Amino acid sequence: MDKYTLPFEEPIREIERQIELRRADPAAKGPEFEKELRDLEARRLALIQEIFSKLSAWDRVRIARHPSRPTSVEYIGLVFEDFLDIHGDRRFGDDKAVIAGFGRVGAERVVFIGQQKGRTTKEKLACNFGMPHPEGYRKALRAMKLAEKFQIPIVTFIDTMGAYPGIGSEERGVAEAIAVNLMEMSRLRTPLLSVVIGEGGSGGALGLGTGDRLIITEYAYYSVISPEGCAAILWRSGDEAPKAAEALKLTAKDLLDLGIMDEIVPEPPGGAHNDPDAMAANLKKVIARNLDELLAVPLDRLLELRYEKYRKIGYFLEGRKEVSPHQPAAPRTATGKPKRKRKAAEPATTSASAQLEKPASGRTQGESEGSA
Numbered sequence: 108m109d110k111y112t113l114p115f116e117e118p119i120r121e122i123e124r125q126i127e128l129r130r131a132d133p134a135a136k137g138p139e140f141e142k143e144l145r146d147l148e149a150r151r152l153a154l155i156q157e158i159f160s161k162l163s164a165w166d167r168v169r170i171a172r173h174p175s176r177p178t179s180v181e182y183i184g185l186v187f188e189d190f191l192d193i194h195g196d197r198r199f200g201d202d203k204a205v206i207a208g209f210g211r212v213g214a215e216r217v218v219f220i221g222q223q224k225g226r227t228t229k230e231k232l233a234c235n236f237g238m239p240h241p242e243g244y245r246k247a248l249r250a251m252k253l254a255e256k257f258q259i260p261i262v263t264f265i266d267t268m269g270a271y272p273g274i275g276s277e278e279r280g281v282a283e284a285i286a287v288n289l290m291e292m293s294r295l296r297t298p299l300l301s302v303v304i305g306e307g308g309s310g311g312a313l314g315l316g317t318g319d320r321l322i323i324t325e326y327a328y329y330s331v332i333s334p335e336g337c338a339a340i341l342w343r344s345g346d347e348a349p350k351a352a353e354a355l356k357l358t359a360k361d362l363l364d365l366g367i368m369d370e371i372v373p374e375p376p377g378g379a380h381n382d383p384d385a386m387a388a389n390l391k392k393v394i395a396r397n398l399d400e401l402l403a404v405p406l407d408r409l410l411e412l413r414y415e416k417y418r419k420i421g422y423f424l425e426g427r428k429e430v431s432p433h434q435p436a437a438p439r440t441a442t443g444k445p446k447r448k449r450k451a452a453e454p455a456t457t458s459a460s461a462q463l464e465k466p467a468s469g470r471t472q473g474e475s476e477g478s479a
Contacts, residue, residue, distance in 0.1 A: 115166060126148065164357060165352040168306075170326040170378050177383040178305075182304065182387055187210035193250060195246060205220065205221070206220070207250040217254075224266060236268075238270060239311060241283070244285055244315075248291055265305075266304050266305035270311035270314065285310045285313065293317055296410065299319050302324070303323040303328075303368075326359070329357060330357035338351040374389070
């Protein structure tokens with residue numbers, strides 16, 4: 108049983124403790140004992156379904172940050188085979204917040220790139236708590252270019268609160284590194300599949316997330332800014348993070364409805380941290396299926412679809428009406444500019460000659476006579 112418990116998980120943990128105590132009792136044997144265990148397990152599953160069906164956006168953010176949630180390194184051993192990692196960006200150094208290398212998903216060779224937070228305190232410090240430096244994004248790009256060269260599909264796992272904003276990171280050009288990744292990923296001539304497995308925060312997530320398919324696990328989130336950062340800007344207080352989480356529309360369902368995500372990977376009852384093996388099995392099936400579909404598309408067509416995917420993303424408000432990019436576009440002129448409706452002519456208040464005749468002072472003739 109997981110030692111770390113979120114407040115809304117406490118009733119579930121209580122039943123799990125009862126199950127453990129009954130199983131540890133040497134005198135508990137026989138059909139009655141087995142029936143009692145089955146009843147407790149049924150109660151546990153029913154309680155999980157009830158609680159997790161009512162989760163708020165902020166609750167889902169907390170699950171995405173759960174200390175026991177599976178990380179990229181743990182998924183490597185469960186989803187990928189024959190993994191061989193590569194290190195360094197050949198410019199500055201090796202960023203442990205980004206894992207990159209070659210492996211297989213079933214029979215299909217892939218290049219895998221994942222953001223790594225670490226599990227223990229020592230690992231978290233080494234990985235900078237999953238916040239990559241610019242050399243991490245440049246290492247990722249190096250791996251992507253190798254994939255393109257050898258015509259191998261790419262799978263990226265996103266799990267970061269954002270790129271590291273420290274002085275050294277800024278001095279080495281973290282914004283430029285992310286921008287270059289966005290440009291290069293948009294035109295890579297190989298299939299690219301991105302999966303959000305936990306946190307998908309800001310440009311730090313975008314630096315690995317501009318792919319042909321963007322997939323998210325059920326209790327992960329993906330947002331332009333963290334709820335705390337949004338709350339600090341809008342309400343000058345991080346205490347308003349739950350309100351910000353609702354406003355940001357960052358949950359998997361919201362993102363699917365908005366057309367940003369292409370698919371949601373279901374998590375085991377209670378979240379991925381309760382059963383990493385089952386979560387990995389779900390991920391492996393989804394990844395294998397999506398790779399098969401992407402590999403069947405000709406490269407030129409794949410690039411066209413990738414371009415169209417990101418051109419369609421986004422909603423905007425026009426007056427009081429919400430307009431989607433999926434609605435028919437407004438008619439345009441030959442120069443490409445939207446046509447504007449002509450306004451009806453207003454009734455003339457002065458004669459045309461009076462409007463045209465302007466004295467040197469900038470006033471009309473009528474105004475000059477009136478002032479005289």
